[in-house]
Amino acid sequence: MPARLIVEGGVALRGEVAVSAAKNAALPALAAALLTAAPVVLDNVPKLADVTTIRSLLGRLGAEITDESDGSTRIRTVSVRSHEAPYELVSTMRASVLVLGPLLARTGVARVALPGGCAIGVRPIDQHLKGLKQLGAEIAIENGYVEARASRLKGARITPDLVTVTGTENLMMAAALAEGTTVIDNAAREPEVTDLARLLSAMGARIEGAGTERIEIEGVTDLSGARHRIIPDRIEAGTLLVAGAITGGDVTVTGAVPAHLAAIRDKLEECGATIDVDGDRVRCRTPGRPRSADVITSPFPAFPTDMQAQVMALLGLAEGTSKISETIFENRFMHVAELGRLGARIEIDGGTAVVRGVERYQGAPVMATDLRASASLVLAGLAARGITEVSRVYHLDRGYERLEAKLQALGARITRVMS
Ligand code: EPZ
Numbered sequence: 001m002p003a004r005l006i007v008e009g010g011v012a013l014r015g016e017v018a019v020s021a022a023k024n025a026a027l028p029a030l031a032a033a034l035l036t037a038a039p040v041v042l043d044n045v046p047k048l049a050d051v052t053t054i055r056s057l058l059g060r061l062g063a064e065i066t067d068e069s070d071g072s073t074r075i076r077t078v079s080v081r082s083h084e085a086p087y088e089l090v091s092t093m094r095a096s097v098l099v100l101g102p103l104l105a106r107t108g109v110a111r112v113a114l115p116g117g118c119a120i121g122v123r124p125i126d127q128h129l130k131g132l133k134q135l136g137a138e139i140a141i142e143n144g145y146v147e148a149r150a151s152r153l154k155g156a157r158i159t160p161d162l163v164t165v166t167g168t169e170n171l172m173m174a175a176a177l178a179e180g181t182t183v184i185d186n187a188a189r190e191p192e193v194t195d196l197a198r199l200l201s202a203m204g205a206r207i208e209g210a211g212t213e214r215i216e217i218e219g220v221t222d223l224s225g226a227r228h229r230i231i232p233d234r235i236e237a238g239t240l241l242v243a244g245a246i247t248g249g250d251v252t253v254t255g256a257v258p259a260h261l262a263a264i265r266d267k268l269e270e271c272g273a274t275i276d277v278d279g280d281r282v283r284c285r286t287p288g289r290p291r292s293a294d295v296i297t298s299p300f301p302a303f304p305t306d307m308q309a310q311v312m313a314l315l316g317l318a319e320g321t322s323k324i325s326e327t328i329f330e331n332r333f334m335h336v337a338e339l340g341r342l343g344a345r346i347e348i349d350g351g352t353a354v355v356r357g358v359e360r361y362q363g364a365p366v367m368a369t370d371l372r373a374s375a376s377l378v379l380a381g382l383a384a385r386g387i388t389e390v391s392r393v394y395h396l397d398r399g400y401e402r403l404e405a406k407l408q409a410l411g412a413r414i415t416r417v418m419s
Contacts, residue, residue: 002391002392002393002394002418002419003393003394003416003417003418003419004389004390004391004393004416004417004419005378005381005389005390005393005396005404005414005415005416005417006387006388006389006414006415006416006417007363007378007381007382007384007387007388007389007390007412007413007414008363008386008387008413008414009247009361009363009381009382009383009384009385009386009387009388009413010383010384010385011247011249011382011411011412011413012247012248012249012250012411013243013244013247013249013250013251013382013407013410013411013412014244014249014250014251014410014411015250015251015252015409015410015411016251016252016253016254016281017240017251017252017253017254017406017409017410018253018254018255019232019233019236019237019240019253019254019255019256020044020046020232020233020236020400020401020402021044021045021046021230021231021232021233022046022191022192022195022230022231022232022233022234022235022236023046023048023050023051023233023398023399024095024165024190024192024233024235025191025192025195025196025230025231025233026042026045026046026048026051026230027050027051027054027095027098028095028098028166028169028173028192028196029042029045029195029196029199029228029230030042030045030051030054030055030058030073030075031054031058031098031099031101031102031173032102032173032196032199032200032203033058033063033075033076033077034058034061034063034077034080034099034102034103034106035102035105035106035173035176035177035200035203035223036077036106036203036222036223036224036225037076037077037078037079038076038223038224038225039074039075039076039225040074040075040076040199040203040225040226040227040228041068041072041073041074041075041225041226041227041228042072042073042074042075042227042228042229042230043071043072043073043227043228043229043230044071044229044230045072045073045230046230046233046401047401047402048397048398048399048400048401049394049397049398050093050095050398050399053089053092053093053096054093054095054096054098056089057085057089057096057099058075058077058099060081060082060084060086060089061077061080061081061082061083061084061085061099061103062077062078062079062080062081062082063075063076063077064076064077064078072227076225080103080106080107083103083107083109083110083111084111084112084145085097085099085100085103085110085111085112085113086113087113087116087144087145089113090112090113090114090115090116091113091115091116093398094115094118094123094166095166096112096113096115097112097115097125097128097166097170098166098169098170098173099112100112100128100132100146100148100170101128101132101169101170101171101172101173101174102173102174103148104132104137104148104149104150104153104174105153105173105174105175105176105177105178106177108149108150108151108152109148109149110146110147110148111145111146111147111148112145112146112148113144113145113146114141114144114145114146116144118370119331119334119369119370119373120329120331120332120334120370121329121330121331121332122330122331123329125146125167127160127161127162127164127167128164128166128167128170128171129146129148130158130160130161131158131160131167131170131171131174131184132148132150132153132170132171132174134156134157134158135150135153135154135155135156135158135171135174135175135178135182136150136152136153136154136156136178137149137150137153137174138150152178152179153174153175153177153178153179153219154178154179154180155175155178155179155180155181155182155217155218155219156182156183157182157183157185158171158182158183158184158185159184159185159186160184160186160187161186162186163186163187163188163189163299164188165188165190165192165193165299167188168184168187168188168193168215169188169192169193169196171184172184172193172196172197172200172207172210172215172217173196173200175217175219176200176203176205176207176217176219176220176223177219177220177221177222177223178217178219179219180218180219181216181217181218181219182216182217182219183214183215183216183217184214184215184216184217185213185214186213187209187210187212187213187214187215188299188300189211189212189213189299189300189301190299190300191211191231191234191257191260191300192231193210193211194210194211195230195231196210197210197211197215198210198228199226199228200223202226202227202228203223203224203225203226204220204222204223204224204226205217205220205223206218206219206220231257231260232255232256232257232260232280234256234257234260234261234264234304235304235306235307235372235399236399236400236401236403237253237256237260237261237264237282238261238264238304238307238310239307239310239375239379239400239403240253240406240407240410241253241261241264241265241268241273241275241282241284242268242307242310242311242313242314242379243379243382243407243410243412244284244285244286244410245268245271245273245284245286245290245314246290246313246314246317246379246380246382246383247382247383248286248287248288248289249285249286249410249411250283250284250285250286251283251284251410252281252282252283252284253281253282254280254281255280256280256281256282257280258277258280258282261282262301263300263301263302263303263304264303264304264307265277265282267293267295267303267307267311268284268286270291270293271286271290271291271292271293271311271314271315271318272286272288272289272290272291273285273286273290274286289317289318289319290314290315290317290318290319290357291318291319291320292315292318292319292320292321292322292355292357293315293318293322294322294323294324294325295308295311295312295315295322295323295324295325296324296325296327297324297325297326297327297328298327298328299328305326305327305328305329305332306372307372308324308326308332308372309332309335309372309373309375309376310372310375310376310379311324312324312335312336312339312346312353312355312376313335313339313344313376313377313379313380313383314379315355315357316339316344316345316346316355316357316358316361316380317357317358317359317360317361317383318355318357319357320357321354321355321356321357322354322355322357323352323353323354323355324352324353324355325351325352326351326352326353327351330351332372333348333353334369334370334373335369335372335373335376335377336348336353338366338367338368338369338373338377339361339366339376339377339380341364341365341366342361342362342363342364342366342377342380342381342384342388343358343360343361343362343384344358344361344380345357345358360383360384360385361380361381361383361384361385361388362384362385362386363381363384363385363386363387363388363389364384364388364389365388365389365391366381366388366389366390366391367390367391367392368390368391368392368393368395368396369392369395370395371395371396371398371399371400372399373395374390374392374393374395374396375396375400375403377390378390378396378403378407378414381414382407382412382414391419393416404416
């Protein structure tokens with residue numbers, strides 16, 4: 001039975017809330033466990049629908065996954081039982097493509113369904129495949145599947161045509177077991193990429209430059225097991241800070257890495273918020289109405305596309321007009337029409353949304369279309385007059401761990417109903 005969220009707006013959120021671990025760091029870390037027959041133990045793996053999906057995929061490939069009494073997740077793939085990531089899994093979660101590099105590097109064979117379309121854009125994986133070919137893999141596309149083969153991958157210099165996060169992660173994992181040295185130029189610098197490099201290094205990989213545009217990987221013949229703690233979720237932290245800002249409240253997120261949130265913090269300050277940082281705590285106070293601000297999404301360390309929808313909900317209530325340019329995904333404005341149902345005044349012109357701030361949103365039934373769009377509708381509902389009903393919240397569950405409970409802890413009147 002699909003669930004809905006009933007959000008009663010008008011409460012200024014106040015208090016402290018701890019951030020969960022990052023979905024986009026947990027998924028590649030779980031896939032990386034395929035690279036070795038030894039156990040990999042991950043601390044802090046968030047309980048999310050996407051994590052459940054990749055766990056079942058890894059299970060099919062031969063991984064044994066156990067939840068340890070200390071809360072950690074232990075993954076051991078003594079032998080790879082299958083080389084196939086089936087369409088029914090990849091189509092539900094594109095990040096399943098992250099098994100391609102590890103499978104190919106470990107076994108020399110991988111059959112991974114092409115992801116196909118997605119709510120926020122076409123999202124091809126051509127750069128992943130181009131890089132693997134440069135590492136010596138034979139790649140064929142047959143019946144909607146990538147068929148990849150390589151006796152042993154060989155180091156190469158790879159320059160993806162554009163910055164790709166999972167592309168960089170897939171190539172880094174593949175290169176870890178390749179013969180010789182690989183250089184990835186124009187690499188993604190996201191904290192999740194750096195966190196994966198930290199895990200791989202703990203497994204015995206030789207990686208330099210993660211977090212910069214140039215990553216160098218000297219291949220090794222084997223990788224060992226390791227224990228690794230997943231980094232906090234900067235997008236969840238940003239979402240919670242915007243929840244405080246949009247309700248005119250005072251919210252502190254704890255257990256975060258403030259440096260990972262720099263662009264988000266700067267944008268909130270531009271909107272008139274007061275941001276304080278103290279160790280792993282980030283506090284956001286927004287007494288008055290937000291100010292308008294322009295936003296351009298771009299790869300890290302610039303403003304993240306995964307925060308675009310949430311900040312749009314905030315700017316929809318700002319004094320003045322804001323322009324939001326989405327440069328990463330060609331179709332990431334699905335939330336605009338739904339925010340319009342709450343009274344927002346937003347016009348789309350190609351990759352730019354022009355947001356004319358209104359005094360107040362009006363509660364209404366709205367429908368989530370993707371993970372971050374669903375978060376923006378919940379945030380808008382928190383600031384609206386009356387009741388907002390958000391349907392299709394399974395989108396939210398894919399990437400936020402216990403978001404309602406965290407918002408309730410800050411004073412939000414939000415309940416989940418099974419319809
Ligand atoms: C990662 O997706 C994240 N997902 C996304 O988060 C995030 O929005 C995105 O990076 C950008 O920050 C995970 O880490 C699991 P890309 P990814 O490859 O790696 C094009 C969320 O909400 N491209 O960096 O798939 C692509 O179409 C999700 O948590 C190619 O053309 O994104 C896009 O326009 C949504 N060919 C751009 O590059 C390729 O081979 C950046 O995509 C690869 C990408």
